[in-house]
Amino acid sequence: MIRFDDQVAIVTGAGVGLGRSHALGLAARGAKVVVNDLGVSTDGKGKSSDAARGVVAEIEAMGGEAFVHGADVTDQGQVNDMIGQTMKRWGRIDILVNNAGILLDKTFAKMSMGDFRKVVDVHLLGSANCCHAVWPIMREQKYGRIVLTSSASGLYGNFGQSNYGAAKAAMAGLMNVLHHEGGRDDIRVNTLAPTAATRMTEQLLPPEALEVLQPETITPGLLYLVSQDAPSKTILSAGAGVFAQTRIYETQGQLIEGDITPEAVAAQWSKITDPTDQEELQDAFSQTRKYAKRAAEAKGIK
């Protein structure tokens, strides 16, 4: 049985949608939960703590413990205050779920760089702010579970979401590095790529899809990703009760011998992109070593 008794979790953007579902799921299994929410609209406008207070009331009604913190995740000072208050009240932070998000969709041709920055600021820098604030605490505890929230938009692409897709793909990059840096202190970092019926998607999806894509079908995957036996450096895609791992593979590749020209690259394209025996590399240097070894062997260098 996966339980979170005596553990403390922070869920950002937890007033509605997926964040609310994650907060309730964590509390139902014993975690004390900080329900963070700025209470903005999908496009980042307004501000309210009503929804977050409602989630805290739901948690308290089930006998759990929770409090609201209205930190804007883009504001490092407000995030630090949230972490400080959590430590003062409960003395530890075991789980951080970076979930807060906004959308400002437009084709790249029509998008202002201001709107590009705003979206990157909430998703990428907001997540980095929260991770950075809990990092020393998790290192000191020698325990931490962090989830970043990505999206198929970033992993596979979606028309009109260059800002959002770029920010969401960056989650994988942040995860990959934090995984390597956190490993020795048992800090495990994973990424959730959900697809859910929330106010963010209600205008975009047909009713029959919305019916099966409830956030509650995704939260069990999130709970596993923040559990004691969680994996690390995993992208879990989830929706409607379907769970899949999204991975980045590299082909075996092709060493171009002789003149390394664009024409040679074109001529060998089918070998360069051949997926036979493609592999998932463990870290950046694995790639460097792979290339240097292949080239050195071909040149007879030991």
Ligand code: NAD
């Ligand atoms: P939602 O709009 O229902 O909820 C987002 C929450 O984030 C809101 O409560 C909002 O107030 C909060 N928030 C926004 N900016 C904030 C800030 N600066 N500081 C603190 N809180 C802030 O969205 P959702 O559909 O539940 O999405 C949750 C996460 O999942 C987001 O990161 C979203 O990008 C991601 N996601 C959702 C889907 C989907 O299908 N719904 C798909 C892929 C990824």
